[in-house]
Amino acid sequence: xxxxxxxxxxxxxxxxxxxxxxxxxxxxxxxxxxxxxxxxxxxxxxxxxxxxxxxxxxxxxxxxxxxxxxxxxxxxxxxxxxxxxxxxxxxxxxxxxxxxxxxxxxxxxxxxxxxxxxxxxxxxxxxxxxxxxxxxxxxxxxxxxxxxxxxxxxxxxxxxxxxxxxxxxxxxxxxxxxxxxxxxxxxxxxxxxxxxxxxxxxxxxxxxxxxxxxxxxxxxxxxxxxxxxxxxxxxxxxxxxxxxxxxxxxxxxx
Amino acid sequence: xxxxxxxxxxxxxxxxxxxxxxxxxxxxxxxxxxxxxxxxxxxxxxxxxxxxxxxxxxxxxxxxxxxxxxxxxxxxxxxxxxxxxxxxxxxxxxxxxxxxxxxxxxxxxxxxxxxxxxxxxxxxxxxxxxxxxxxxxxxxxxxxxxxxxxxxxxxxxxxxxxxxxxxxxxxxxxxxxxxxxxxxxxxxxxxxxxxxxxxxxxxxxxxxxxxxxxxxxxxxxxxxxxxxxxxxxxxxxxxxxxxxxxxxxxxxxxxxxxxxxxxxxxxxxxxxxxxxxxxxxxxxxxxxxxxxxxxxxxxxxxxxxxxxxxxxxxxxxxxxxxxxxx
Numbered sequence: 001x002x003x004x005x006x007x008x009x010x011x012x013x014x015x016x017x018x019x020x021x022x023x024x025x026x027x028x029x030x031x032x033x034x035x036x037x038x039x040x041x042x043x044x045x046x047x048x049x050x051x052x053x054x055x056x057x058x059x060x061x062x063x064x065x066x067x068x069x070x071x072x073x074x075x076x077x078x079x080x081x082x083x084x085x086x087x088x089x090x091x092x093x094x095x096x097x098x099x100x101x102x103x104x105x106x107x108x109x110x111x112x113x114x115x116x117x118x119x120x121x122x123x124x125x126x127x128x129x130x131x132x133x134x135x136x137x138x139x140x141x142x143x144x145x146x147x148x149x150x151x152x153x154x155x156x157x158x159x160x161x162x163x164x165x166x167x168x169x170x171x172x173x174x175x176x177x178x179x180x181x182x183x184x185x186x187x188x189x190x191x192x193x194x195x196x197x198x199x200x201x202x203x204x205x206x207x208x209x210x211x212x213x214x215x216x217x218x219x220x221x222x223x224x225x226x227x228x229x230x231x232x233x234x235x236x237x238x239x240x241x242x243x244x245x246x247x248x249x250x251x252x253x254x
Numbered sequence: 255x256x257x258x259x260x261x262x263x264x265x266x267x268x269x270x271x272x273x274x275x276x277x278x279x280x281x282x283x284x285x286x287x288x289x290x291x292x293x294x295x296x297x298x299x300x301x302x303x304x305x306x307x308x309x310x311x312x313x314x315x316x317x318x319x320x321x322x323x324x325x326x327x328x329x330x331x332x333x334x335x336x337x338x339x340x341x342x343x344x345x346x347x348x349x350x351x352x353x354x355x356x357x358x359x360x361x362x363x364x365x366x367x368x369x370x371x372x373x374x375x376x377x378x379x380x381x382x383x384x385x386x387x388x389x390x391x392x393x394x395x396x397x398x399x400x401x402x403x404x405x406x407x408x409x410x411x412x413x414x415x416x417x418x419x420x421x422x423x424x425x426x427x428x429x430x431x432x433x434x435x436x437x438x439x440x441x442x443x444x445x446x447x448x449x450x451x452x453x454x455x456x457x458x459x460x461x462x463x464x465x466x467x468x469x470x471x472x473x474x475x476x477x478x479x480x481x482x483x484x485x486x487x488x489x490x491x492x493x494x495x496x497x498x499x500x501x502x503x504x505x506x507x508x509x510x511x512x513x514x515x516x517x518x519x520x521x522x523x524x525x526x527x528x529x530x531x532x533x534x535x536x537x538x539x540x541x542x543x544x545x546x547x548x549x550x551x552x553x554x555x556x557x558x559x560x561x562x563x564x565x566x567x568x569x570x571x572x573x574x575x576x577x578x579x580x
Contacts, residue, residue, distance in 0.1 A: 058468075096468070098461040109458045110470075125448065145567070
């Protein structure tokens with residue numbers, strides 16, 4: 001699944017990242033590298049700190065300690081739109097689109113964000129290349145047939161796919177997905193997993209997921225968080241065989 | 255038979271509304287050209303024209319970006335005073351004075367927006383209200399420059415010369431059409447802004463600011479720019495108002511003026527191009543009619559406002575648009 005990407009090259013690294021909320025420690029001293037071309041899954045039971053870690057990686061808020069380095073550049077403390085412009089795109093855990101706009105318009109706005117932001121004069125209808133790119137992305141995620149429908153009228157699974165198309169609009173060098181299958185039916189989950197596998201063929205993807213089973217088959221590497229700390233890090237086979245992970249996940253002793 | 259008549263009328267109305275919505279700038283300007291011929295007297299049509307522009311400017315942040323500002327009186331007031339002082343005290347050319355009013359209002363919006371834009375919802379409304387009150391008190395206290403409580407007098411622009419054409423602004427009809435030229439130009443620019451990629455970003459922020467940020471937009475700066483542009487349109491309306499009245503009453507900067515912008519935009523239909531003018535016309539015509547037989551006209555305007563908020567939150571034009579698009 002790593003394709004022909006150069007193995008071992010680091011895209012992003014977290015160095016001693018920790019997060020405190022009003023004295024509550026959500027994340028402590030997480031150090032890891034995300035390698036180029038990998039599909040990395042971050043898993044862990046509820047309250048493990050997955051979402052906190054995800055939010056720090058995507059720039060939603062800065063960590064209270066530690067550094068985030070992206071492509072050799074320290075980006076700790078930068079604002080979220082800067083993360084996006086640098087090449088880190090995220091999709092949200094809760095569906096997050098522009099409900100009253102059409103699917104195409106949703107993606108077109110995301111495409112436009114990388115090039116023009118303060119043009120108050122050019123008519124929108126001249127942005128044909130952006131529309132073309134938006135349609136191409138909708139094709140990729142399987143939404144081309146619904147491209148003129150308003151986002152609010154799409155099915156849940158389709159809205160999630162739309163969101164991924166929006167995340168891809170910036171040609172990100174790191175794609176972060178937060179529980180992309182949350183609330184999906186088994187069929188929708190299947191389709192989403194296929195889509196993610198397809199996207200990961202030539203992209204670096206980090207996936208946060210609650211359900212371990214889902215990611216076992218498709219990930220190159222799995223990171224397990226527990227009580228805000230790094231519990232395990234390795235290939236799916238190693239993780240499956242790891243006693244500590246089993247104990248945490250099954251909630252059983254021994 | 256009458257049933258068919260109603261249906262035909264309904265279809266005609268629907269077609270008309272669609273045409274107006276599609277050619278919005280042309281439609282609004284055409285309506286404004288005809289306005290003085292249907293409104294009882296010219297002063298009222300000038301008021302509809304200028305308050306309409308004021309409400310349009312306000313609508314950029316309220317209807318299109320989703321920010322409820324309660325401080326737009328500051329821009330209308332500063333636009334009026336800057337233009338008025340330029341003409342009355344410094345004898346500046348009237349065209350230059352109008353430009354000055356617009357720019358100074360934009361500058362005030364830059365400062366007010368810079369301070370307020372980080373806050374949200376009710377806090378944004380309160381901060382803009384408080385800052386507009388500061389502006390009001392500066393205008394009120396600076397008697398030497400503004401005339402204070404008595405207002406600024408002597409903003410007289412009587413005869414103007416446009417490209418060799420001598421126009422007498424004391425003639426109400428001439429005045430109306432001269433003002434209309436400015437309003438039409440402003441509306442055209444406004445429409446371009448809405449149609450631009452920047453206009454698309456404003457819509458995106460109104461729909462989902464968090465997502466817009468994740469897409470890579472600096473939403474604070476975008477909202478700030480929208481606020482400044484909005485302030486400039488309101489400042490232009492104020493500058494024209496000063497020339498229209500030949501004086502600048504201190505009430506132009508009063509907080510009730512901010513409330514009027516909200517009412518007009520809501521009555522007409524927020525986030526629609528035509529709405530603010532319909533709202534301004536409805537508000538001012540109602541005021542005009544009601545003051546004839548009761549001094550408590552504000553009670554009835556208030557009641558109508560509540561009625562619209564409860565039953566037609568899209569406003570007059572917004573509800574019509576929704577009806578044809580259903």
